[in-house]
Amino acid sequence: MSTLHDNNFDLKMIGLSDFNFTVTDYFITKEQPWDGISTSSNQKGAMITAKAGRKGSKETADxxxxxxINGSAIGCQTIDKLPSKLNFAFKGTMSFSHNGNSYIGKDIVIGQGHTAAFRNNWWIGGTNMSTLTDLPVGILSIIAQNFNQGKFLKAKVTFTISVGDVSSMGLNTISI
Structure with missing residues (x-):
């Protein structure tokens, strides 16, 4: 029998508020339970909790x-460019407020896999994401996507994996 777990993914950003992720589609390994996601935020960041089973499959990673598609992805505690197995994955729209500005990003894909160190690691990617290079010391990976900011403005939102991150990533905004 499959077990339903609370799988927590933290996005760290000081001053974040009103975080939400609206799921438009998801995939989970056959016969594993899925009870959706919930979100919360505080002044240190946001948390996405996926209520789901944990059985990795190639089909979920596919x-x-x-x-x-032709976008990019990053994963915690891995050197792989893309996952080979995932427990579950979901796609949707992410929104949040920071420093008085509202941000909305579409077609963001998030998934949970499993590392060789017996830990459940997280992945994030999307068709509109690109991997950044020239990383500072202690930063393993950075991926960025343009988000709508207000009616006409755009901002680049980055997701950052630092040394030791397994179930969390940094979140930052850059005006463009």
């Missing part, structure tokens, strides 16, 4: 890759 769904994740299909949904980022």
């Amino acid at each position: 769904w994740f890759k299909k949904n980022i």
Whole structure:
């Protein structure tokens, strides 16, 4: 029998508020339970909690890759460019407020896998995401996507993996 777990993914950003993720599609390994996601935020960041089973499959990773098409992805505690197995994955729209500005990003894909160190690691990607290079010391990976900011403005939102991150990533905004 499959077990339903609370799988927590933290996005760290000082001053974040009103975080939300609206799921438009998801995929989970056959016969594993899925009870959706919930979100919360405080002044230190946001948390996405996926209520789901944990059985990795190639089919779930293939769904994740299909949904980022020609975009990019990063994963915690891995050197792989894309996941080979995932427990579950979901796609949707992320929104939040920071320093009085509202941000909305579409077609973001998030998934949970498993590392060789017996830990459940997280992946994020999307069709509109690109991997950044020239990383500072202690930063393993950075990926960025343009988000709508207000009616006409755009901002670049980055997701950052630092040394030791397994179930969390940094979140930052850059005006463009």
